[in-house]
Amino acid sequence: MQRQILELIKRLQDKHRMSVLFISHDLGLVGEIADHVVVMRDGVVREKGRVAEIFEAPKDATPRRCCCAARGWTSSRSGFRHR
Numbered sequence: 001m002q003r004q005i006l007e008l009i010k011r012l013q014d015k016h017r018m019s020v021l022f023i024s025h026d027l028g029l030v031g032e033i034a035d036h037v038v039v040m041r042d043g044v045v046r047e048k049g050r051v052a053e054i055f056e057a058p059k060d061a062t063p064r065r066c067c068c069a070a071r072g073w074t075s076s077r078s079g080f081r082h083r
Helices: 002-016 027-033 049-054 061-065
Strands: 035-042 042-050 073-076 081-083
Touching: 002 027, 027 035, 027 049, 035 049, 035 061, 042 049
Parallel strands: none
Antiparallel strands: 035 042, 073 081
């Protein structure tokens, strides 16, 4: 069901040439659908940038601590990698 909703959002985004603000704790999912990401903790922006930059070389520990293995991403001190 989640996949269908995300596909619908993507179709609407393409059709209407609109941006989407997507809020989630699941960075694995964010990595699949977003171009840019803002990582927050306790209401404070910890890191922001293109998804590839944040996932490949996170500067802050917050993205590394987020649980996203369920979506096929693994984290380490050197960044996220898709399995």
